[in-house]
Amino acid sequence: MDRLDRVFSQEGVSYFTIIPLSWRPEAEPSADDIAVWMYDDVTLLRALATIESMQPERDGDMGSGVGKVLERLEFKIDLTLSLVAKLLTQNAAMPSTCPAFVSAEGMEWICKEAATEGDNIVISAYVSPKLPQPLVLPAKIKAVQPEPGGTRIYATFTHLDEEAQDWLSRTVFRYHRRAIKPHHHD
Numbered sequence: 001m002d003r004l005d006r007v008f009s010q011e012g013v014s015y016f017t018i019i020p021l022s023w024r025p026e027a028e029p030s031a032d033d034i035a036v037w038m039y040d041d042v043t044l045l046r047a048l049a050t051i052e053s054m055q056p057e058r059d060g061d062m063g064s065g066v067g068k069v070l071e072r073l074e075f076k077i078d079l080t081l082s083l084v085a086k087l088l089t090q091n092a093a094m095p096s097t098c099p100a101f102v103s104a105e106g107m108e109w110i111c112k113e114a115a116t117e118g119d120n121i122v123i124s125a126y127v128s129p130k131l132p133q134p135l136v137l138p139a140k141i142k143a144v145q146p147e148p149g150g151t152r153i154y155a156t157f158t159h160l161d162e163e164a165q166d167w168l169s170r171t172v173f174r175y176h177r178r179a180i181k182p183h184h185h186d
């Protein structure tokens with residue numbers, strides 16, 4: 001499936017993606033689990049923002065020798081991160097990819113597993129191939145609909161602390177902006 005139309009989540013900024021995604025029922029996560037997930041999510045989203053903000057400069061734009069040295073160092077760090085990410089993903093069992101809409105409030109996706117409206121779940125979403133670590137997001141299933149080849153699920157995030165919500169909002173906005181950029185012509 002190359003494209004997914006939004007059915008349940010019509011409001012707000014979102015972006016479409018096809019990502020490795022899994023979920024599991026979670027009656028009520030403990031405060032300790034939530035604290036660890038939020039810390040890890042913020043760390044991941046901050047790292048992703050940092051990696052994605054490092055734009056290589058053209059040779060002509062880097063006036064000094066120091067600038068060129070920094071550019072080469074940055075490239076080597078990016079290459080190292082990429083190789084480590086590939087190594088980690090080779091040794092880790094990645095979940096199946098799912099077409100999904102991601103917003104700062106929730107996700108809508110199609111998967112093979114059946115789901116029940118009202119259930120509390122924990123979503124593991126690998127939002128970027130640049131980092132082989134998933135966002136771990138507690139959520140509540142708000143809507144379920146049978147689809148050819150699976151189930152459409154719409155879940156809203158729960159228990160996100162303020163910092164995690166802020167970084168998730170920034171990431172969604174950045175990805176949304178990139179998704180619509182090719183469609184705008186000057």
